[in-house]
Amino acid sequence: MEENHGFVLEVSSNNEGIVRHLSIINVGETNKNVLKCVDLTHVRSVTIFGEWRASLDFRKMRMLRIFDLEGTSGLKDHDLSQIGNFLHLRYLSLRGCADIYYLPNSLGNLWDIQVLDVSGTSIIKLPKTITKLKKLHYLRAGNIPKDDATSSIELKESSDLSKMEHKPIDDLEIPDVEAKSVQFGMEVLDRTTSYCTITMQNTDNVKKRDIFHKYCKVLLPNILQGLDMYGVKAPKGIGQLNDLHTLGVFNVATGKVILRELEKLKKLHKLGLTGINKKNSQVVLSAIANLALLHSLSLRAEGEPGLQGCLDHTFAPLSKLQSLKIYGNLVTLPTWITQIQNLTKLKLRST
Structure with missing residues (x-):
């Protein structure tokens, strides 16, 4: 009070x-x-x-x-x-x-x-x-x-609420196309578009129809531009x-x-x-x-090529860099990593 x-x-x-x-x-x-x-x-x-x-x-x-x-x-x-x-x-x-x-x-x-x-x-x-x-x-x-x-x-202390998972409504699952955005070819586009059209026509639940509308009308065009989630x-x-x-x-x-x-x-x-x-x-x-x-x-970087061959260019490492996180297929670490003198955290995922 x-x-x-x-x-x-x-x-x-x-x-x-x-x-x-x-x-x-x-x-x-x-x-x-x-x-x-x-x-x-x-x-x-x-x-x-x-x-x-x-x-x-x-x-x-x-x-x-x-x-x-x-x-x-x-x-x-x-x-x-x-x-x-x-x-x-x-x-x-x-x-x-x-x-x-x-x-x-x-x-x-x-x-x-x-x-x-x-x-x-x-x-x-x-x-x-x-x-x-x-x-x-x-x-x-x-x-x-x-x-x-x-x-x-x-900014704020962690809490259990910050880790809440938003589960799909009932048994509805959105197809996992986002992760394949880099490899998005016409075959996937045609299949996904047809899937959305058929599903929206056959779905009675208002909430489910809304989700598919968001996915097909909002997310899909952005995925085609090379964007990902x-x-x-x-x-x-x-x-x-x-x-x-x-x-x-x-x-x-x-x-x-x-x-x-x-x-x-x-x-x-x-x-x-x-x-x-x-x-x-x-x-x-x-x-x-x-x-x-x-x-x-x-x-x-998403997809099979990932970061392979992307980080091998000449690069003057930043003097103040302390944390470096790399996500995606890498295969070989870039040579400039050894020159980062103040690095205290290196995280590699799916490399």
């Missing part, structure tokens, strides 16, 4: 006096009225655990600075339609919200935001308006490998976010635009990239070489 921290649980609540920090845990229909009685005009932070029930009146929370939805199940794209109204927001986490496919363009209104974590969602493409967020320090997106699925680094496509102009310290995981398979933008981010300490191949690998290494403050680097 001294900290002005209100909470709403499954069976109880405390909402006396001014509430500046609000925690909501598994609120059902019985406690929906309790939320309506809470004075939200002074709320600075909201943390939601469990299932999303859309019981909050966002119009009253004009002073909100921290919005933590990590691990919240049932959150949909339309639930974020008003996010651009929180003009004082500094921290937004949608980590692990697997039903989120898009970020609204109104995100560009959040001029004060410093931390944006959308990792573990189904977002493959970031909106152009994200380039307006000049104060952004931490931007994390893309899917998280299970052994890396810990809470946001240096481990990274996101960055919009042109991302290099304007000069205060970024952490950036990842970004897909570089769609062109050289992101690499030219990357060279402008001189304050980067942590960087994660995916979509590396033989065509772009030399440019990727050249861009990384210009990031003198980089402490942590993660490189990933």
